[in-house]
Amino acid sequence: MTASAPGTVVPVDEIGVGARLSLAVMADDYADVILAAVACVESADLTIQTDDVSTLVRGSEQRIAEYLTAVIASAARSGHHVSAHVLLSRGCPGEVECELPVQTLERVDPPHLDPVGVQATAQWSLYPLADTPTIPGVDPDHMRDIYAAIEQARERGTFAAVENFVTRLDGDLAEILATMAAGWVLAGRSVQHVTSHAVLSLNSPTQRVSEVGASGSSPGR
Amino acid sequence: MTASAPGTVVPVDEIGVGARLSLAVMADDYADVILAAVACVESADLTIQTDDVSTLVRGSEQRIAEYLTAVIASAARSGHHVSAHVLLSRGCPGEVECELPVQTLERVDPPHLDPVGVQATAQWSLYPLADTPTIPGVDPDHMRDIYAAIEQARERGTFAAVENFVTRLDGDLAEILATMAAGWVLAGRSVQHVTSHAVLSLNSPTQRVSEVGASGSSPGR
Numbered sequence: 539m540t541a542s543a544p545g546t547v548v549p550v551d552e553i554g555v556g557a558r559l560s561l562a563v564m565a566d567d568y569a570d571v572i573l574a575a576v577a578c579v580e581s582a583d584l585t586i587q588t589d590d591v592s593t594l595v596r597g598s599e600q601r602i603a604e605y606l607t608a609v610i611a612s613a614a615r616s617g618h619h620v621s622a623h624v625l626l627s628r629g630c631p632g633e634v635e636c637e638l639p640v641q642t643l644e645r646v647d648p649p650h651l652d653p654v655g656v657q658a659t660a661q662w663s664l665y666p667l668a669d670t671p672t673i674p675g676v677d678p679d680h681m682r683d684i685y686a687a688i689e690q691a692r693e694r695g696t697f698a699a700v701e702n703f704v705t706r707l708d709g710d711l712a713e714i715l716a717t718m719a720a721g722w723v724l725a726g727r728s729v730q731h732v733t734s735h736a737v738l739s740l741n742s743p744t745q746r747v748s749e750v751g752a753s754g755s756s757p758g759r
Numbered sequence: 760m761t762a763s764a765p766g767t768v769v770p771v772d773e774i775g776v777g778a779r780l781s782l783a784v785m786a787d788d789y790a791d792v793i794l795a796a797v798a799c800v801e802s803a804d805l806t807i808q809t810d811d812v813s814t815l816v817r818g819s820e821q822r823i824a825e826y827l828t829a830v831i832a833s834a835a836r837s838g839h840h841v842s843a844h845v846l847l848s849r850g851c852p853g854e855v856e857c858e859l860p861v862q863t864l865e866r867v868d869p870p871h872l873d874p875v876g877v878q879a880t881a882q883w884s885l886y887p888l889a890d891t892p893t894i895p896g897v898d899p900d901h902m903r904d905i906y907a908a909i910e911q912a913r914e915r916g917t918f919a920a921v922e923n924f925v926t927r928l929d930g931d932l933a934e935i936l937a938t939m940a941a942g943w944v945l946a947g948r949s950v951q952h953v954t955s956h957a958v959l960s961l962n963s964p965t966q967r968v969s970e971v972g973a974s975g976s977s978p979g980r
Contacts, residue, residue, distance in 0.1 A: 545973040556923055558882065560958045562783030569964070590965040591842075591882045591958055594923055600841040619814075621783040622845045623958050625884070661779065661812045663846070663954065665886045669899040678890040678899075680952075702777055702815055703848040703954065731901075733884065733924065735956050737781045737812055739849050743790070744811040 553644070553730075557602045558592040558625040559609065565618040575612035581605060582590045592623075602626075603649035607712045611654040614711070614740040622738045624715070628730035629667075645727060648720035651712040658711040660702035662691075662736040664721050666729040668713045673728050683729065687721030694720075707736075714738065764924040774865070774951075778823045779813040779846040782831065786839040796833035802826060813844075823847075824870035828933045832875045835932070835961040836934045843959040845936070847943045850888075850952035866948060869941035872933040879932040882925035883912075885942050887950040894949050904950065908942030915941075928957075935959065 563571045576593075584605055585596035595602050606624055606645045614620045664687050668678030688705055691697040698708040707714045714736075722734040797814075805826055806817035827845055827912050835841045861919045886907050889899030910944055912918040917938045919927040928935045935957075943955040 554923070558924060560842055560844070561958075562785060562787040564783060566785075566786060566787045566841070568785040588965075590963040591880055591927075591960045596923075619789070621781055621842075621844075623781070623842075625924060625956070630924070637781075661811055663956075665888065665954070667886065667888070667901045668890065668902055680888045682888055692802075700777070701816075703779060703846060703851070706812075733886070734882075735846070737779075739781075739812045742811040744809075 539691040540709045555599060555602070555628045556594060556596040557606060557627070558623075559606055560592040560623040561610065561613055562621045562676050563613055563616065564616050564621070571613055571616045571618060571682060575616075578612055579605060579608040590626075598620045599646055599719060599723055600649040603651055603715055607651055607715050610658075610715075610738065610740070611656045611711055614656045614658070617741060619742055620738075620740040622736075622740070623716065624736045624738065626719065626734040627732075628722065628726050629729070642706055646723050649662075649716060651716045653710040654712045656711040656712050657709070658738050658740045659698070659716065659742070660714050660718070660732045661701065661723070662706040662707055662714075662718055662721075663704050664725060664735070665732065666725045666736045667733070668729040672730050673734050676728055680730070682707055683725045690706060690716045690720055690724065711738070711740070774849055775851045776820060776849045777815060777817040778827060778848070779815055780827055780830065780839075781813040781844040783842045784837065784839050786837070789839075792834055792837045792839060796830050796837075799833055800826060800829040813846075820849075820867055820944055821870045822837070822938055824872055827874065828872055828875060828936050831879075831959065831961070832877045832932055832934075835877045835879070838962060840867055840963055841959075841961040843961070845939065845955075845957045845959065847955040848953075849942065849947050850950070854949055858966060867944050869944050870937060874931040874936045875933045877932040877961065878930070878963045879935050879959050880919070880956045880963070881928040881935050881939070882922065882940055882961045883928055883935075883942075883954045883955070884897070884925050885946060886953065887946045888952040888954070889950040893951050897949055899950070902944045908946060911941055911945065913937045932959070932961070 563573055587594045595605055610622050664684050666680045666683040694717050696707045697710045698714050700704040718736050725732045808815040817827055831843050885905050887901045887904040915938050917930045917934050918929045921931040941955050946953045
């Protein structure tokens, strides 16, 4: 990583902002659908790298969110059942250590995404990884930050339910990804290292099982 | 959650041990393959609940690991390209709060799994969510715990590479899931709330892109 002087704001490309997307299309022509989905999405200003498990996307939070939305929407418009895993990460820039000057976290606005007319359901988790206070006087409390993220999901209208280990989101694909990205960005204002995972289901033939587990449910954990 | 007296060891069913599995089979007959995979796996001693995004599995760490291995292996034996997302969670038993008596974490051995003869590749993340010391004198340090988990992956021979936000594991499916579960269980000896995610790819036609990103790579973050 590049060393930064204490007190400076660390540029976005030095704080390890990025995403991984694993896109599964449940059809014999999955490869054609995925290649077509990727081909039609603008990515000249992003760093994209695909391997056999996922596609790594590096760039600004706004552009990452736009890219994920466009690729998943395009695949879903094939009409096939699509399952997508999204991982968002920030604050761990790479190589061996995970160090940044504290008290210099860049204030980033949550990405804005226009609806794309594709319905989705997601199971979403958020992980603010704060061992020590990043901002003086604010003690680390990952559950407090998770509850705040769930509250903004309620305000956005994408919140559907608390379930074991995850929060269920329902709605337009863009609004689900905007909710996920906002939770991640907002937690990142007080915690350096924040990751978020979601599994999204589109065009599913399975009716939702509404009964919750007998052992209780837990939001976003 | 059930209240437990301080000083007692909390039974496994009260500390929120469980997994979520999202299984994607990239073929027109995906539903038949998934139903057949699930049908042939013993689950009488587990709590299983399927919705449109994932299947929730509750039980002991050993039985959860066995179940995940058997279901994913069965789907992969169809010969189709399979992508699986696994979420493991412990220490957050549910409902609204996430509280357990500290200093009473049950010492669980890592699950033992026999190889199943199915090759897989995974991108794995581990999240020890410690805001405050669980064990007196041991300060929270999520990166220290992640490095320890990566070290046990090296010892098991499943470690393949450090990549942005994840660690790549290669090998027999059972050995990959045993590595993931061991990292989770071992971190859970000193941290109450620990989750782990992995995306597994089986029978992939895509050759791995070996070049790493210009912005650097980060193990397990």
